[in-house]
Amino acid sequence: MIIKNLTVRFGAFTAVDDVTLEIPPGSIVGLVGESGSGKSTLARAVSGLVPYTGAVEGGDPRRIQMVFQDPSTSLDPRMTVGASVAEGLRLPRTARGPEVERLLSLVSLPAELAGRYPRELSGGQRQRVAIARALGARPELLIADEITSALDVSVQGAVLNLVRSLRAEFGLSMLFISHNLAVVRYVSDVVAVMHEGRLVETGPTEEVVGAPKEGYTRSLLEAVPRLGRG
Structure with missing residues (x-):
């Protein structure tokens, strides 16, 4: 580019x-x-x-993804980790759960974190979630x-x-x-x-x-x- x-x-x-x-x-x-x-x-x-x-x-401008400085403001506090990561996936609903697990594993996070909210995570974990969400768009x-x-x-x-x-x-x-x-x-x-x-x-x-x-x-x-x- x-x-x-x-x-x-x-x-x-x-x-x-x-x-x-x-x-x-x-x-x-x-x-x-x-x-x-x-x-x-x-x-x-x-x-x-x-x-x-x-x-x-x-x-492709649509395949440029950005991870911001402060994960506490870039993640919606009302959405679970799994919902945040799945938000940008262009997959059938039934395929989103396994893909969320795969993306979390790529950033060394356990699959069970998908059901938690950002406030329940550490700063480092939140930033890993933000990276996983960006990777989901296959940038x-x-x-x-x-x-x-x-x-x-x-x-x-x-x-x-x-x-x-x-x-x-x-x-x-x-x-x-x-x-x-x-x-x-x-x-x-x-x-x-x-x-x-x-x-x-x-x-x-x-x-x-x-x-x-x-x-x-x-x-x-x-x-x-x-x-x-x-």
């Missing part, structure tokens, strides 16, 4: 400014930048949630917008490992968004650095982390203790 010359304006304010970015099949592209850099606005534009100019080419592109930042540090690593295993098992293409360059480095093949609505540096992860060309990228690296050492 290729994002071409994508621009998002809110009145006179330009939130995303002429961004071009390729997300190769089966790869994870990490989009990193400080709060307010335009990362989430770009994600919402690619998902069709905000209007934009430019183009998103090479995929060509999964957009993960700060999916670990609302979680306790103790469960962040487990969710990141889940992201890596899903890519390895299914060849899933993903745009992984975070303000934390260490997190992006752990899961991504390519890193794109965003600042004030523009991409300022893009390249293979170890090149960007090991020999950044832009001062802004170096400042993000310096904000992460011991990144790249050992």
Whole structure:
């Protein structure tokens, strides 16, 4: 999938400014930048949630799924886990139960959680449910917008490992968004650095982390203790 010359304006304010970015099949592209850099606005534009100019080419817009930062707000509290996961399935009703169980197993959740409500789950479990629901649509592109930042540090690593295993098992293409360059480095093949609505540096992860060309990228690296050492 290729994002071409994508621009998002809110009145006179330009939130995303002429961004071009390729997300190769089966790869994870990490989009990193400080709060307010335009990362989430770009994600919402690619998902069709905000209007934009430019183009998103090479995929079916209906098969772009987004997992949001806070699972407690992205899941309907009145729906059971099973109902939430089944909501987007294009299957006969009789086939939905087994598919929900399969999707929950993909994110390492037991089938019995299908009858529970989001309030009965931990933050990490809720985020896994949100990922399972997105996978149910069989996405060509999964957009993960700060999916670990609302979680306790103790469960962040487990969710990141889940992201890596899903890519390895299914060849899933993903745009992984975070303000934390260490997190992006752990899961991504390519890193794109965003600042004030523009991409300022893009390249293979170890090149960007090991020999950044832009001062802004170096400042993000310096904000992460011991990144790249050992």
